[in-house]
Amino acid sequence: MTRDLEGHPVGPRACLAMLDPQYGGGILTLLRELCPILIGWGIKPRLLFRSISDNDLQPRRLLRRLRLWDVRCRMTFNLPSMALGHVPAIWLPLRYFWPYPVVQRYIRTCDMHIVVGGALRGTSFALAQKRYLIWTPTLALDEYKAKAEAEDLQARQLVAARWLPLLVWQERIALRRASLILATSNYTAARITTVCPDVANRVRIVPCPVEIPTLFPSSGKLDAGQGKKDVLCVGRLQDPRKNLPLLLQAFHEVSKQRSDIFLRLVGGTDKQTLEKWLTRLKLRDRVIDMGKVSDTELKRQYLQAAVFVLPSRQEGLGIVVLEAMAAGVPVVSTRCGGPEDHVIDGETGYLVPSNEPMAMAQAILRLLNNDSLRRRMGDAARDYAQRTFSRPVVEMQFRRAFEQVYPEILANL
Numbered sequence: 070m071t072r073d074l075e076g077h078p079v080g081p082r083a084c085l086a087m088l089d090p091q092y093g094g095g096i097l098t099l100l101r102e103l104c105p106i107l108i109g110w111g112i113k114p115r116l117l118f119r120s121i122s123d124n125d126l127q128p129r130r131l132l133r134r135l136r137l138w139d140v141r142c143r144m145t146f147n148l149p150s151m152a153l154g155h156v157p158a159i160w161l162p163l164r165y166f167w168p169y170p171v172v173q174r175y176i177r178t179c180d181m182h183i184v185v186g187g188a189l190r191g192t193s194f195a196l197a198q199k200r201y202l203i204w205t206p207t208l209a210l211d212e213y214k215a216k217a218e219a220e221d222l223q224a225r226q227l228v229a230a231r232w233l234p235l236l237v238w239q240e241r242i243a244l245r246r247a248s249l250i251l252a253t254s255n256y257t258a259a260r261i262t263t264v265c266p267d268v269a270n271r272v273r274i275v276p277c278p279v280e281i282p283t284l285f286p287s288s289g290k291l292d293a294g295q296g297k298k299d300v301l302c303v304g305r306l307q308d309p310r311k312n313l314p315l316l317l318q319a320f321h322e323v324s325k326q327r328s329d330i331f332l333r334l335v336g337g338t339d340k341q342t343l344e345k346w347l348t349r350l351k352l353r354d355r356v357i358d359m360g361k362v363s364d365t366e367l368k369r370q371y372l373q374a375a376v377f378v379l380p381s382r383q384e385g386l387g388i389v390v391l392e393a394m395a396a397g398v399p400v401v402s403t404r405c406g407g408p409e410d411h412v413i414d415g416e417t418g419y420l421v422p423s424n425e426p427m428a429m430a431q432a433i434l435r436l437l438n439n440d441s442l443r444r445r446m447g448d449a450a451r452d453y454a455q456r457t458f459s460r461p462v463v464e465m466q467f468r469r470a471f472e473q474v475y476p477e478i479l480a481n482l
Contacts, residue, residue, distance in 0.1 A: 081478050082113045084179035086190040089152070090145055091122040093361075094305045095206060095277075096186045098388050099253075102278050103185060103204070104148065106464050111482045115179060116150035117172070117193070119158060119165075126154025138169050151175050161227065162235045167193040181475055184243070187212075188250075189236070191243035202474055204251040204275065206385030206407065208260050209240050212310070215383030219309030241265050248474045251275040251467075253386035254407035273470055276410070277388045278463035279395045281455050300332045300433060301374035301398070303367070303389040304381075307339040312403070314346055315426055316380040321350040322430035327437055332356045335370055371396035375443060376436045381405045382423050394418075395454040399446035401432045411457065417450040 085103075088096045104114045120126040126139055131154055138155035145152070153172060157163035172193060176182065182201035184191040187209055194201040210233075216224035227233065244250060244265050250272045252258035262269040300320065306313045313334075320332045334343075338358055347353045362370065371377070377393035379402040384390075386407035390400050394411065400418035402408040412418045419432035436443045456462070472479045 080111050080113050081180040081482075082115055082178065083107055083181040083183055084115050084117055084176055084194075085183050085185050086117045086193060087185040088187070088190070089118045089121045090116065094308075095386070095388050099185050099204065099206070099277055100146070102460070102463075103183075103467075106278075106460075106467055109464075110468075110479075112181065112478075114148055115175075116145055116148050117175060118150070118152060118190075119167075120152035120154055123152055123154065126152060128154070128156045128159045130154075131156050140169075140171055162232050162239065165189045165192045165239065166196075168196055173197055180478055181471075184247070187240075188243045188247070189240050191247060192239060195243055195246040200248045200474055201246075202249045202251060202470060203244065203247045204253070205257065205261075206253040206277075207257055207383070208264060210237055211260060211383060211385075215310040216308070219312065219382060221309040224309070237264075244268055247271065249273065249470055251470055253277060254410045256406035256409065257385045273466070275466045275470065276458045276463060277386060277391060278458055278460040279391050279454060281395045281451070281459045298330055298437075299374050300330060300376050300378055300437075301335065301370055301393070302332070302378050302380070303335045303370070303392070304379075305336055306334055307337055307342075310382050310384075312380040312382045312423060313338065313343070315403070315423065315429065316378055317343075317346045317350055317352065317356070318426035319378075319380070319429035319433065320356070321352060322427060323433050323437070324352065324355050326434060330355075330375075330437060333359060333370060333374070335359045335362055335367065337361055367392075368396075371398060374398050376401060376433055377418075378429070378433065379403065379405070379408055380423070380429065381408075384408055386410075391454060391458055394450035395459075397447040397451040399436055399443055399450055401429060401436070403429070411453065413449075413453070417446055417453055 090097050090100055107114050131139060141152045143150055176197050182194045182199045184203040188203050188205050189209055191201055191203055213224050213227050217228045245268055252261055252272055252274055253276050258272050258274055261272055302316055304311050337360055347356055371393055377398045377400045379387055379390055381403055382405055384405045384407045390408045393400050400412050402412045402420055403423035404420050405423055412420055414420045421428040421432050
């Protein structure tokens with residue numbers, strides 16, 4: 070048990086190593102879902118991350134100040150945090166080695182250690198020889214390869230780099246030294262056990278929870294089938310893995326038959342790429358780029374959507390798919406990994422290849438043109454979400470995992 074400066078016992082602290090939360094995306098969603106669970110158990114989360122948002126902690130700024138590394142202790146999303154900057158981060162294989170004394174002291178002040186996101190961030194816990202869990206949606210190499218296939222120049226250079234095996238080795242070390250690995254999907258679990266067969270007995274499936282009862286009203290109360298005409302896509306669509314051109318090509322085919330349908334894009338796009346495709350496909354007046362929106366507006370967009378579409382090349386889970394299903398919206402998704410756990414083809418939506426715009430268009434039209442089918446699939450999606458990844462269900466899975474790694478702490482909570 071951790072004690073304060075006067076020697077009095079305080080509640081257990083959990084150090085969460087992760088990507089800078091300011092990056093947003095799925096990692097921020099994982100953080101927002103995990104922290105209330107920990108706090109509800111009486112555990113105090115503390116964040117540890119390499120800063121990408123603080124200019125003073127970037128490698129070149131540190132060099133100008135003749136510093137090898139520096140840290141900032143602050144509140145991030147109302148949580149105590151240590152933001153780290155270090156010069157070796159210029160070279161990717163050293164980006165996740167944080168052997169600095171102040172970081173190790175920060176780690177030792179915590180009773181529990183959790184990696185949220187990429188397993189590479191468990192390197193510091195491994196170096197400190199701590200028990201730790203990893204809750205991860207994907208492997209680093211899978212993410213880089215998917216971006217490279219989407220012709221992302223930086224990712225292509227990384228995948229071709231001679232030192233890439235060093236990064237892969239580092240990730241495997243973090244996985245092998247973890248006490249327990251929580252994969253967000255069967256796809257991710259299978260990839261982990263393929264890369265590290267010796268950790269198979271320490272891998273569990275724990276998806277990202279969605280608070281269905283309070284987050285979304287019952288779909289039936291909103292007339293889930295009728296009066297909904299928009300096609301919705303949510304995500305960091307500037308990420309090449311999200312495969313936005315596939316969706317635009319598919320929607321081009323949809324618009325030929327349904328002139329009353331609009332496509333709404335939420336979460337941010339590469340404006341230049343989007344403009345190029347809108348001009349080429351003559352969709353400028355049919356596609357609405359909403360950018361980043363508030364949580365309240367995002368809920369409204371889900372509830373107003375007739376169909377949700379995920380066109381990704383690769384996804385470890387696809388949290389937006391879970392949110393859409395919780396809202397009672399049928400999903401059309403590519404076969405890209407994680408979503409295949411939950412999008413049951415022909416029951417809660419449709420699964421299509423990741424390179425066939427016409428197949429995606431046909432699936433979207435099948436739902437748009439049949440109100441009763443859309444209502445039935447939407448209700449099935451919401452019922453499935455309630456049974457499978459509602460917060461109470463996932464919290465029980467977390468509890469069992471934490472009791473396995475930290476039985477002495479959980480027994481007193």
